[in-house]
Amino acid sequence: MLRNAEYGPRATGYVKGKSLIVGLLLPWALTACMPGTIETAVGTGIVLEQERKYEYQHNVERAVDLYIADHADSPCTNGEDRVLDSAVEIIKKYRLSGFKEVVERLETIYRDPQQTDSVRAAALYNMAVLHSRNEPPNKARAREYFKRLYIEFPDHYRCIFEESEWRDSMIEKQLLLPGETVESFLEDAERDIERRQAE
The missing domain is CATH 1.20.5 (Single alpha-helices involved in coiled-coils or other helix-helix interfaces)
Incomplete structure:
Protein backbone atom coordinates (compact mmCIF):
# COMPACT_ATOMS: atom_id res chain seq x y z
CA MET A 1 0.00 0.00 0.00
CA SER A 74 -36.38 47.79 -84.01
CA PRO A 75 -37.90 50.74 -85.89
CA CYS A 76 -34.83 52.80 -84.91
CA THR A 77 -32.87 53.03 -88.16
CA ASN A 78 -29.87 55.04 -86.95
CA GLY A 79 -28.72 52.69 -84.20
CA GLU A 80 -29.83 55.08 -81.47
CA ASP A 81 -31.23 52.16 -79.50
CA ARG A 82 -27.78 50.60 -79.02
CA VAL A 83 -26.48 50.20 -75.48
CA LEU A 84 -23.11 51.79 -74.78
CA ASP A 85 -20.29 49.29 -75.38
CA SER A 86 -18.19 50.91 -72.65
CA ALA A 87 -20.99 50.34 -70.12
CA VAL A 88 -21.18 46.66 -71.07
CA GLU A 89 -17.40 46.27 -70.70
CA ILE A 90 -17.41 47.78 -67.19
CA ILE A 91 -20.34 45.60 -66.13
CA LYS A 92 -18.62 42.52 -67.55
CA LYS A 93 -15.25 43.28 -65.95
CA TYR A 94 -16.46 44.15 -62.44
CA ARG A 95 -18.88 41.46 -61.35
CA LEU A 96 -19.67 42.90 -57.92
CA SER A 97 -19.58 46.64 -58.56
CA GLY A 98 -19.82 47.15 -62.33
CA PHE A 99 -23.57 47.62 -62.67
CA LYS A 100 -23.73 50.14 -59.83
CA GLU A 101 -20.71 52.04 -61.17
CA VAL A 102 -22.18 52.32 -64.68
CA VAL A 103 -25.61 53.44 -63.43
CA GLU A 104 -24.02 56.07 -61.15
CA ARG A 105 -21.97 57.45 -64.06
CA LEU A 106 -25.03 57.55 -66.31
CA GLU A 107 -27.07 59.24 -63.56
CA THR A 108 -24.35 61.90 -63.22
CA ILE A 109 -24.39 62.52 -66.98
CA TYR A 110 -28.20 62.68 -67.06
CA ARG A 111 -28.30 65.24 -64.23
CA ASP A 112 -25.53 67.43 -65.70
CA PRO A 113 -27.13 70.48 -67.39
CA GLN A 114 -23.84 71.14 -69.21
CA GLN A 115 -24.39 68.02 -71.32
CA THR A 116 -26.39 68.22 -74.56
CA ASP A 117 -29.93 66.85 -74.65
CA SER A 118 -28.86 63.98 -76.87
CA VAL A 119 -26.16 62.90 -74.37
CA ARG A 120 -28.53 63.21 -71.40
CA ALA A 121 -31.27 61.33 -73.27
CA ALA A 122 -28.79 58.57 -74.14
CA ALA A 123 -27.82 58.26 -70.46
CA LEU A 124 -31.48 57.95 -69.49
CA TYR A 125 -32.17 55.39 -72.22
CA ASN A 126 -29.18 53.28 -71.20
CA MET A 127 -30.23 53.34 -67.54
CA ALA A 128 -33.74 52.23 -68.54
CA VAL A 129 -32.40 49.35 -70.64
CA LEU A 130 -29.85 48.25 -68.03
CA HIS A 131 -32.50 48.13 -65.31
CA SER A 132 -34.96 46.27 -67.52
CA ARG A 133 -32.31 43.75 -68.60
CA ASN A 134 -30.56 43.28 -65.28
CA GLU A 135 -30.90 39.99 -63.41
CA PRO A 136 -33.27 40.28 -61.68
CA PRO A 137 -34.80 43.18 -63.62
CA ASN A 138 -35.88 46.33 -61.82
CA LYS A 139 -39.01 46.98 -63.89
CA ALA A 140 -40.24 49.84 -61.71
CA ARG A 141 -36.98 51.78 -62.21
CA ALA A 142 -36.90 50.97 -65.94
CA ARG A 143 -40.48 52.22 -66.37
CA GLU A 144 -39.63 55.44 -64.54
CA TYR A 145 -36.63 56.10 -66.79
CA PHE A 146 -38.59 55.38 -69.98
CA LYS A 147 -41.32 57.80 -68.85
CA ARG A 148 -38.74 60.50 -68.09
CA LEU A 149 -37.17 59.91 -71.49
CA TYR A 150 -40.53 60.34 -73.22
CA ILE A 151 -41.46 63.51 -71.29
CA GLU A 152 -38.12 65.30 -70.90
CA PHE A 153 -36.63 64.60 -74.31
CA PRO A 154 -39.45 64.75 -76.86
CA ASP A 155 -37.01 65.01 -79.78
CA HIS A 156 -35.06 61.86 -78.90
CA TYR A 157 -35.74 58.12 -79.05
CA ARG A 158 -39.19 58.59 -80.58
CA CYS A 159 -38.59 55.47 -82.66
CA ILE A 160 -38.87 53.22 -79.60
CA PHE A 161 -42.17 54.81 -78.58
CA GLU A 162 -43.89 54.62 -81.99
CA GLU A 163 -46.82 52.24 -82.11
CA SER A 164 -45.65 48.92 -83.51
CA GLU A 165 -45.71 45.21 -82.81
CA TRP A 166 -42.06 45.46 -81.85
CA ARG A 167 -42.77 48.13 -79.20
CA ASP A 168 -45.62 46.09 -77.73
CA SER A 169 -43.48 42.94 -77.61
CA MET A 170 -40.69 44.83 -75.82
CA ILE A 171 -43.15 46.27 -73.29
CA GLU A 172 -44.56 42.81 -72.68
CA LYS A 173 -41.13 41.26 -72.33
CA GLN A 174 -39.38 43.94 -70.27
CA LEU A 175 -41.77 46.25 -68.45
CA LEU A 176 -45.05 44.59 -67.49
CA LEU A 177 -45.81 43.98 -63.85
CA PRO A 178 -47.91 40.97 -62.76
CA GLY A 179 -51.53 41.32 -63.90
CA GLU A 180 -50.79 44.07 -66.46
CA THR A 181 -51.42 43.99 -70.17
CA VAL A 182 -49.73 46.11 -72.82
CA GLU A 183 -52.95 48.15 -73.11
CA SER A 184 -53.23 48.80 -69.36
CA PHE A 185 -49.53 49.68 -69.22
CA LEU A 186 -49.89 52.20 -72.07
CA GLU A 187 -53.01 53.74 -70.54
CA ASP A 188 -51.29 54.11 -67.17
CA ALA A 189 -48.17 55.55 -68.82
CA GLU A 190 -50.27 58.02 -70.83
CA ARG A 191 -52.08 59.25 -67.70
CA ASP A 192 -48.79 59.59 -65.84
CA ILE A 193 -47.22 61.49 -68.74
CA GLU A 194 -50.18 63.88 -68.99
CA ARG A 195 -50.06 64.48 -65.24
CA ARG A 196 -46.33 65.22 -65.32
CA GLN A 197 -46.61 67.51 -68.32
CA ALA A 198 -49.34 69.47 -66.53
CA GLU A 199 -47.12 70.07 -63.47
Whole structure:
Protein backbone atom coordinates (compact mmCIF):
# COMPACT_ATOMS: atom_id res chain seq x y z
CA MET A 1 0.00 0.00 0.00
CA LEU A 2 2.70 2.42 0.94
CA ARG A 3 4.53 1.59 -2.22
CA ASN A 4 1.41 2.32 -4.39
CA ALA A 5 0.75 5.51 -2.51
CA GLU A 6 4.36 6.46 -3.02
CA TYR A 7 4.15 5.91 -6.76
CA GLY A 8 0.65 7.41 -7.05
CA PRO A 9 1.64 11.07 -7.07
CA ARG A 10 4.54 10.30 -9.37
CA ALA A 11 2.27 8.42 -11.70
CA THR A 12 -0.16 11.34 -11.72
CA GLY A 13 2.73 13.72 -12.37
CA TYR A 14 3.89 11.51 -15.22
CA VAL A 15 0.43 11.58 -16.81
CA LYS A 16 0.25 15.35 -16.33
CA GLY A 17 3.69 15.75 -17.86
CA LYS A 18 2.72 13.59 -20.81
CA SER A 19 -0.48 15.60 -21.27
CA LEU A 20 1.53 18.80 -21.15
CA ILE A 21 3.95 17.54 -23.82
CA VAL A 22 1.05 16.40 -26.03
CA GLY A 23 -0.67 19.74 -25.41
CA LEU A 24 2.45 21.59 -26.50
CA LEU A 25 3.29 19.39 -29.47
CA LEU A 26 -0.22 18.98 -30.88
CA PRO A 27 -0.63 22.63 -31.95
CA TRP A 28 2.84 22.51 -33.49
CA ALA A 29 1.92 19.33 -35.38
CA LEU A 30 -1.33 20.91 -36.55
CA THR A 31 0.48 24.09 -37.56
CA ALA A 32 2.86 22.02 -39.64
CA CYS A 33 -0.17 20.71 -41.55
CA MET A 34 -1.90 24.09 -41.80
CA PRO A 35 0.09 25.72 -44.64
CA GLY A 36 -0.98 23.03 -47.08
CA THR A 37 -4.56 23.25 -45.84
CA ILE A 38 -4.58 27.03 -46.13
CA GLU A 39 -3.06 26.88 -49.61
CA THR A 40 -5.67 24.34 -50.68
CA ALA A 41 -8.50 26.46 -49.26
CA VAL A 42 -7.15 29.63 -50.91
CA GLY A 43 -6.62 27.78 -54.20
CA THR A 44 -10.16 26.39 -54.07
CA GLY A 45 -11.50 29.89 -53.31
CA ILE A 46 -9.63 31.35 -56.29
CA VAL A 47 -10.93 28.63 -58.60
CA LEU A 48 -14.52 29.14 -57.39
CA GLU A 49 -14.21 32.92 -57.81
CA GLN A 50 -12.85 32.47 -61.35
CA GLU A 51 -15.74 30.12 -62.17
CA ARG A 52 -18.24 32.67 -60.84
CA LYS A 53 -16.54 35.44 -62.83
CA TYR A 54 -16.60 33.44 -66.09
CA GLU A 55 -20.21 32.42 -65.53
CA TYR A 56 -21.14 36.04 -64.82
CA GLN A 57 -19.29 37.29 -67.92
CA HIS A 58 -21.04 34.62 -69.98
CA ASN A 59 -24.40 35.75 -68.58
CA VAL A 60 -23.62 39.38 -69.47
CA GLU A 61 -22.63 38.36 -73.01
CA ARG A 62 -25.81 36.30 -73.32
CA ALA A 63 -27.90 39.28 -72.15
CA VAL A 64 -26.17 41.52 -74.73
CA ASP A 65 -26.78 38.95 -77.48
CA LEU A 66 -30.43 38.73 -76.47
CA TYR A 67 -30.73 42.52 -76.53
CA ILE A 68 -29.18 42.65 -80.02
CA ALA A 69 -31.55 39.93 -81.22
CA ASP A 70 -34.54 41.74 -79.70
CA HIS A 71 -33.56 44.98 -81.38
CA ALA A 72 -32.88 43.48 -84.80
CA ASP A 73 -36.44 44.46 -85.80
CA SER A 74 -36.38 47.79 -84.01
CA PRO A 75 -37.90 50.74 -85.89
CA CYS A 76 -34.83 52.80 -84.91
CA THR A 77 -32.87 53.03 -88.16
CA ASN A 78 -29.87 55.04 -86.95
CA GLY A 79 -28.72 52.69 -84.20
CA GLU A 80 -29.83 55.08 -81.47
CA ASP A 81 -31.23 52.16 -79.50
CA ARG A 82 -27.78 50.60 -79.02
CA VAL A 83 -26.48 50.20 -75.48
CA LEU A 84 -23.11 51.79 -74.78
CA ASP A 85 -20.29 49.29 -75.38
CA SER A 86 -18.19 50.91 -72.65
CA ALA A 87 -20.99 50.34 -70.12
CA VAL A 88 -21.18 46.66 -71.07
CA GLU A 89 -17.40 46.27 -70.70
CA ILE A 90 -17.41 47.78 -67.19
CA ILE A 91 -20.34 45.60 -66.13
CA LYS A 92 -18.62 42.52 -67.55
CA LYS A 93 -15.25 43.28 -65.95
CA TYR A 94 -16.46 44.15 -62.44
CA ARG A 95 -18.88 41.46 -61.35
CA LEU A 96 -19.67 42.90 -57.92
CA SER A 97 -19.58 46.64 -58.56
CA GLY A 98 -19.82 47.15 -62.33
CA PHE A 99 -23.57 47.62 -62.67
CA LYS A 100 -23.73 50.14 -59.83
CA GLU A 101 -20.71 52.04 -61.17
CA VAL A 102 -22.18 52.32 -64.68
CA VAL A 103 -25.61 53.44 -63.43
CA GLU A 104 -24.02 56.07 -61.15
CA ARG A 105 -21.97 57.45 -64.06
CA LEU A 106 -25.03 57.55 -66.31
CA GLU A 107 -27.07 59.24 -63.56
CA THR A 108 -24.35 61.90 -63.22
CA ILE A 109 -24.39 62.52 -66.98
CA TYR A 110 -28.20 62.68 -67.06
CA ARG A 111 -28.30 65.24 -64.23
CA ASP A 112 -25.53 67.43 -65.70
CA PRO A 113 -27.13 70.48 -67.39
CA GLN A 114 -23.84 71.14 -69.21
CA GLN A 115 -24.39 68.02 -71.32
CA THR A 116 -26.39 68.22 -74.56
CA ASP A 117 -29.93 66.85 -74.65
CA SER A 118 -28.86 63.98 -76.87
CA VAL A 119 -26.16 62.90 -74.37
CA ARG A 120 -28.53 63.21 -71.40
CA ALA A 121 -31.27 61.33 -73.27
CA ALA A 122 -28.79 58.57 -74.14
CA ALA A 123 -27.82 58.26 -70.46
CA LEU A 124 -31.48 57.95 -69.49
CA TYR A 125 -32.17 55.39 -72.22
CA ASN A 126 -29.18 53.28 -71.20
CA MET A 127 -30.23 53.34 -67.54
CA ALA A 128 -33.74 52.23 -68.54
CA VAL A 129 -32.40 49.35 -70.64
CA LEU A 130 -29.85 48.25 -68.03
CA HIS A 131 -32.50 48.13 -65.31
CA SER A 132 -34.96 46.27 -67.52
CA ARG A 133 -32.31 43.75 -68.60
CA ASN A 134 -30.56 43.28 -65.28
CA GLU A 135 -30.90 39.99 -63.41
CA PRO A 136 -33.27 40.28 -61.68
CA PRO A 137 -34.80 43.18 -63.62
CA ASN A 138 -35.88 46.33 -61.82
CA LYS A 139 -39.01 46.98 -63.89
CA ALA A 140 -40.24 49.84 -61.71
CA ARG A 141 -36.98 51.78 -62.21
CA ALA A 142 -36.90 50.97 -65.94
CA ARG A 143 -40.48 52.22 -66.37
CA GLU A 144 -39.63 55.44 -64.54
CA TYR A 145 -36.63 56.10 -66.79
CA PHE A 146 -38.59 55.38 -69.98
CA LYS A 147 -41.32 57.80 -68.85
CA ARG A 148 -38.74 60.50 -68.09
CA LEU A 149 -37.17 59.91 -71.49
CA TYR A 150 -40.53 60.34 -73.22
CA ILE A 151 -41.46 63.51 -71.29
CA GLU A 152 -38.12 65.30 -70.90
CA PHE A 153 -36.63 64.60 -74.31
CA PRO A 154 -39.45 64.75 -76.86
CA ASP A 155 -37.01 65.01 -79.78
CA HIS A 156 -35.06 61.86 -78.90
CA TYR A 157 -35.74 58.12 -79.05
CA ARG A 158 -39.19 58.59 -80.58
CA CYS A 159 -38.59 55.47 -82.66
CA ILE A 160 -38.87 53.22 -79.60
CA PHE A 161 -42.17 54.81 -78.58
CA GLU A 162 -43.89 54.62 -81.99
CA GLU A 163 -46.82 52.24 -82.11
CA SER A 164 -45.65 48.92 -83.51
CA GLU A 165 -45.71 45.21 -82.81
CA TRP A 166 -42.06 45.46 -81.85
CA ARG A 167 -42.77 48.13 -79.20
CA ASP A 168 -45.62 46.09 -77.73
CA SER A 169 -43.48 42.94 -77.61
CA MET A 170 -40.69 44.83 -75.82
CA ILE A 171 -43.15 46.27 -73.29
CA GLU A 172 -44.56 42.81 -72.68
CA LYS A 173 -41.13 41.26 -72.33
CA GLN A 174 -39.38 43.94 -70.27
CA LEU A 175 -41.77 46.25 -68.45
CA LEU A 176 -45.05 44.59 -67.49
CA LEU A 177 -45.81 43.98 -63.85
CA PRO A 178 -47.91 40.97 -62.76
CA GLY A 179 -51.53 41.32 -63.90
CA GLU A 180 -50.79 44.07 -66.46
CA THR A 181 -51.42 43.99 -70.17
CA VAL A 182 -49.73 46.11 -72.82
CA GLU A 183 -52.95 48.15 -73.11
CA SER A 184 -53.23 48.80 -69.36
CA PHE A 185 -49.53 49.68 -69.22
CA LEU A 186 -49.89 52.20 -72.07
CA GLU A 187 -53.01 53.74 -70.54
CA ASP A 188 -51.29 54.11 -67.17
CA ALA A 189 -48.17 55.55 -68.82
CA GLU A 190 -50.27 58.02 -70.83
CA ARG A 191 -52.08 59.25 -67.70
CA ASP A 192 -48.79 59.59 -65.84
CA ILE A 193 -47.22 61.49 -68.74
CA GLU A 194 -50.18 63.88 -68.99
CA ARG A 195 -50.06 64.48 -65.24
CA ARG A 196 -46.33 65.22 -65.32
CA GLN A 197 -46.61 67.51 -68.32
CA ALA A 198 -49.34 69.47 -66.53
CA GLU A 199 -47.12 70.07 -63.47
